[in-house]
Structure formats: structure tokens, C-alpha cells
Amino acid sequence: xxxxxxxxxxxxxxxxxxxxxxxxxxxxxxxxxxxxxxxxxxxxxxxxxxxxxxxxxxxxxxxxxxxxxxxxxxxxxxxxxxxxxxxxxxxxxxxxxxxxxxxxxxxxxxxxxxxxxxxxxxxxxxxxxxxxxxxxxxxxxxxxxxxxxxxxxxxxxxxxxxxxxxxxxxxxxxxxxxxxxxxxxxxxxxxxxxxxxxxxxxxxxxxxxxxxxxxxxxxxxxxxxxxxxxxxxxxxxxxxxxxxxxxxxxxxxxxxxxxxxxxxxxxxxxxxxxxxxxxxxxxxxxxxxxxxxxxxxxxxxxxxxxxxxxxxxxxxxxxxxxxxxxxxxxxxxxxxxxxxxxxxxxxxxxxxxxxxxxxxxxxxxxxxxxxxxxxxxxxxxxxxxxxxxxxxxxxxxxxxxxxxxxxxxxxxxxxx
Numbered sequence: 001x002x003x004x005x006x007x008x009x010x011x012x013x014x015x016x017x018x019x020x021x022x023x024x025x026x027x028x029x030x031x032x033x034x035x036x037x038x039x040x041x042x043x044x045x046x047x048x049x050x051x052x053x054x055x056x057x058x059x060x061x062x063x064x065x066x067x068x069x070x071x072x073x074x075x076x077x078x079x080x081x082x083x084x085x086x087x088x089x090x091x092x093x094x095x096x097x098x099x100x101x102x103x104x105x106x107x108x109x110x111x112x113x114x115x116x117x118x119x120x121x122x123x124x125x126x127x128x129x130x131x132x133x134x135x136x137x138x139x140x141x142x143x144x145x146x147x148x149x150x151x152x153x154x155x156x157x158x159x160x161x162x163x164x165x166x167x168x169x170x171x172x173x174x175x176x177x178x179x180x181x182x183x184x185x186x187x188x189x190x191x192x193x194x195x196x197x198x199x200x201x202x203x204x205x206x207x208x209x210x211x212x213x214x215x216x217x218x219x220x221x222x223x224x225x226x227x228x229x230x231x232x233x234x235x236x237x238x239x240x241x242x243x244x245x246x247x248x249x250x251x252x253x254x255x256x257x258x259x260x261x262x263x264x265x266x267x268x269x270x271x272x273x274x275x276x277x278x279x280x281x282x283x284x285x286x287x288x289x290x291x292x293x294x295x296x297x298x299x300x301x302x303x304x305x306x307x308x309x310x311x312x313x314x315x316x317x318x319x320x321x322x323x324x325x326x327x328x329x330x331x332x333x334x335x336x337x338x339x340x341x342x343x344x345x346x347x348x349x350x351x352x353x354x355x356x357x358x359x360x361x362x363x364x365x366x367x368x369x370x371x372x373x374x375x376x377x378x379x380x381x382x383x384x385x386x387x388x389x390x391x392x393x394x395x396x397x398x399x400x401x402x403x404x405x406x407x408x409x410x411x412x413x414x415x416x
Contacts, residue, residue, distance in 0.1 A: 005307070005396040007299060010034040014394070023365040023399045028178055028206060028343045028372075028390035031231045040291035041233060041284050052281045053257055053274065063283055070290050071273070077293050078223065079214030080240050087246065087273035088286055091237035092205040093128040095224035096172070098239055098252040098276060099201055100132035103222075106250060107169050108140040116167045118143040120198075122155045122184075123380050124177040127373045129203045133172060142169070149380070153180040153329040161192045168198045175207035179374045179388065180329055181341025183207065190220045205229050206343075211301035215240050227285060231393075232292035236285030239276070247271050255279045304393050311391055311400070312342045318404050324349040324411045328381050343390035345372070348407060351414040353385045359410040365403055 011032050013019050024032060050059040052067045071083030080086060089095050104119070111117050119133045123146050137144040145168075147160035155173060164171060171193045176183050190200045201222040204213055208225040215223045220242070227236040241249070251258055251269055255278030260268045269275050296304065319325050326347040331340070348356050357369035368388040371378045378384060389403060 003397050005394050007034075007304075008394045008396065010036065011394050012038065021364045023363075023402050024392065025365065025367045025389040025395065025399060025403060027209075027392035028181075028388060029368055030228045030234065031209070031392055032394060033233070034231055034292075034295055036295045037232060037288045037291045041288045044287045045284050049283070052283055067281055067283060067286055070286050073290050073293060074238055078240060079216045081216065081243075084272055085240055085242065085246070087239045087241070087276045088281065089237045089239055089276070090235055090282075091226040091228070092203060092224045095237050095239035096128050096201070096203065097132050099170075099222050099224075100136060102249040102252045102276065103199075103245070104170050105136060108136060108142060111140065111142075116143075118145050118165070118168050120145045120147060120160070120163050120168055120171045122147040122160070122173045123149050124153070124155065124174055124180065124184075124377055125172075125374070126174065126178050126203065126205070127375070129172055129174060130376065133170075147173070153177065153182045155184045155189065157185065157189060157192065160189065164193060164196050164198055166196075168196070170201060171198050172201040172203070174203045175213075176204075177374075177377070178206050179345050179372050179377055179386070181206070181343035181390070182329075186220065187218050190218055194219060210305060211296055215242070221245060227289035227292065230289075230292050231295065233285040233288035235282050236289050246273055246275065249276075251275050251278070253278050308342050308391050308393060309340060311395060311397070312340045314397060315389065315391065315400050316340055316344060318400055319344065319346065322404065322407060324415065328383065328386055343388060345386040345388045347383060347386055348411055349415065351411055353387045355414055356387055356407070356410050359413070360403070360406050363402070363406045365406055367403075
């Protein structure tokens with residue numbers, strides 16, 4: 001394993017006039033931006049910017065073509081049927097809400113008084129994949145069912161299957177937990193739901209950074225992710241919808257660019273993904289997403305994943321040597337290398353997580369402390385908060401050594 005990341009020099013934040021000593025271990029929240037992506041966004045904004053899908057002039061037409069080419073690129077990247085199955089939005093949270101109010105809510109509105117209905121999620125969900133379903137459940141008096149986890153932190157498939165029935169309107173689960181870093185067997189889970197005629201949504205925010213997502217193989221109905229989780233810009237997300245689902249869904253938000261015709265009394269909407277992209281596209285962010293996908297492909301997904309997996313093994317082994325280290329989920333000694341999560345959430349014995357984060361920040365170490373927008377999961381695991389360290393392709397052994405040393409110092413200083 002390389003002692004120094006071969007890609008760290010691609011990230012300007014580490015330059016001498018920026019943050020050369022930064023130890024960034026919060027990639028699960030957002031990845032740092034490589035210069036390739038920043039340059040692509042800058043070049044577009046300075047030399048090619050216009051409003052897409054609106055103007056007849058050449059500059060606008062070129063931007064429109066660029067957005068539609070981006071759709072096809074994303075479709076190829078995640079194994080979708082075509083660009084017509086891809087809608088751009090503000091991010092994973094926006095995409096999940098789109099499914100909630102464009103697809104699920106109309107099903108609940110059609111429900112007759114006295115009819116039973118339920119929505120199923122897992123205990124490992126980010127608030128973004130909990131709160132929209134919680135609100136719909138409360139508003140339409142339907143049951144929100146929670147699939148429990150196995151001891152290793154993955155979703156219990158047998159218990160989940162028992163929760164699914166003819167009244168289930170949607171199964172919405174995470175591909176990879178943002179707290180536990182564990183990949184769920186989403187293909188198997190989607191097969192269970194499909195055999196019962198239940199549509200599925202997969203939150204891929206933490207899985208997309210692996211670069212191996214194939215929605216056709218998973219066979220989900222919806223898949224969502226954000227550009228900034230894959231070294232792209234913030235403010236850009238993707239919603240994949242299988243088949244002709246977009247045509248059968250109502251728009252989530254209304255505005256310019258989504259109508260075929262409109263009068264003061266009624267409107268008729270266009271078909272396809274544009275129906276869910278009102279107003280002006282965030283073309284700069286879309287350009288950045290495509291550059292990020294190209295950048296990762298150029299440097300080799302295989303090499304990056306192999307490097308980060310090896311680094312994750314070192315992270316876990318070094319933390320496990322610390323007598324005060326308390327992981328939320330204990331790793332099994334038989335875990336194979338591929339199963340080692342590239343993030344870890346833990347507590348430091350007798351020291352509050354926020355105190356640890358503050359002390360580590362003084363040492364130039366950026367980690368996450370709190371419930372990581374997954375408060376119910378922490379409650380399920382019997383804790384209020386945790387510290388999370390997550391890896392990116394710019395991290396190396398020195399970052400982990402620095403983390404371990406700083407944790408040791410902080411524990412000596414603060415432990416009662």
C-alpha cells in the first residue's frame with residue numbers, strides 16, 4: 001500500500017497557501033474538490049454559460065446539448081437504460097422528496113377511507129430517507145414500518161420481508177449507511193420487494209463513491225445520489241427512475257420549462273425527466289459532476305477502491321489497538337477485506353464526542369461528531385452521539401497515524 005496518496009496533489013486545498021497540514025477525515029459528509037472539477041466549472045462559467053433548454057441562440061443550444069449529454073453520461077455510469085431515466089436536482093435529499101411527493105403521495109391520496117397502507121424503511125436511514133416518509137405517514141394516517149438490523153449493522157432481510165405486504169406503497173432503504181459504512185444487499189432486497197409487487201427506492205449517497213453501482217442489476221425503481229459525494233460540486237443530485245415511471249409521476253415543483261401548454265385555468269406538462277427540472281438548470285454543477293465521473297474513471301476506479309480498502313483496513317486495525325476505542329458496531333474477526341467499511345463511527349471512553357472533535361480540530365483533524373443526521377439509528381444502538389472518521393482518495397497512512405496520536409492525547413487530557 002502506498003504510504004502517500006498518489007492523488008493528493010490533485011486537490012488544491014492541500015497547497016502551501018491553503019491548508020497544507022489538513023487531515024480531512026469527513027468525506028462521508030462531502031468530498032474535497034479536485035482541481036480538474038474546479039477548472040471544468042470555472043471554464044464553463046466563464047466561457048460557455050447560458051440558460052439551457054430556453055434560448056434558440058447558439059450559446060444556449062450548446063448548453064442544452066451539454067446537459068442532455070450529461071444525462072447520457074450519468075445513465076452509462078450507473079447502468080441505467082438511457083438518459084431519459086435520469087433527472088437532475090439539488091441533491092439526494094431533494095431527490096427523495098421528489099419521489100415522496102411525485103410518486104408516493106398520489107398513491108396515498110387515492111387511498112379510500114379505511115384502507116390500510118404502509119411505507120417501509122430500515123433502522124439505518126439518514127434523516128433524508130426518514131422524514132419525508134414520516135410526514136406522509138402522519139398526514140395520510142398510514143403506518144411507517146422500520147426493518148431492524150442484524151448484529152453486524154446490515155438490514156435483516158427476513159424481518160424486512162415480513163414487513164412487506166399488499167398494502168406497502170414503497171420500500172425505501174440505504175445502499176450504504178452513513179454511520180456504519182456497511183453495504184446492504186440491495187439486489188436481494190429489491191428482489192424480495194419486486195416479488196411482492198412493491199416499488200423500491202435506494203439511497204445511494206454513500207455507495208456511489210465506490211463507482212460500481214448498476215441500477216439495472218439492482219433492479220430498483222428509484223436510485224438517488226449527490227455529486228459532492230463523488231468529488232463533484234454541491235448543489236447537484238441525480239434521481240434515476242426505471243422504465244416510464246417519470247411519465248406516470250406528477251411534477252414535484254412547478255415553474256418554467258416543465259409545461260407543454262398552460263392557461264390561467266389549467267396546465268399540461270411535458271413528458272420525461274425535464275418535467276421534474278423547473279426553472280434554470282444548475283449547469284455549472286452538472287458540468288462538475290460529469291468532470292468528477294471522468295476524473296475518477298481516468299485515474300481508475302479499481303486502483304482507487306483497492307487503495308481506500310487497504311487504507312480502511314489500516315484505519316480499523318490502528319483504532320482497535322486503542323483501549324478507549326468503542327466502535328458502534330464491533331467488527332467480526334472473520335470479516336474479509338472487501339467488507340471493511342471505509343468509514344467508522346465510534347466513541348472515546350469517558351469523553352464526550354464534541355470535546356474530542358474540538359481537540360482534534362486544534363490538531364488540524366477534520367472529523368464529524370454528533371448523530372450524523374441519523375438520530376434514531378444512534379438511539380437504536382444505545383448511544384446519543386458518535387465520532388465519525390471517513391476516508392477519501394486524498395487520505396494516506398499519515399492521516400490515520402495523526403488521528404490515532406491525537407485521540408490518545410485527547411483521552412489522556414479529558415478522561416475522568
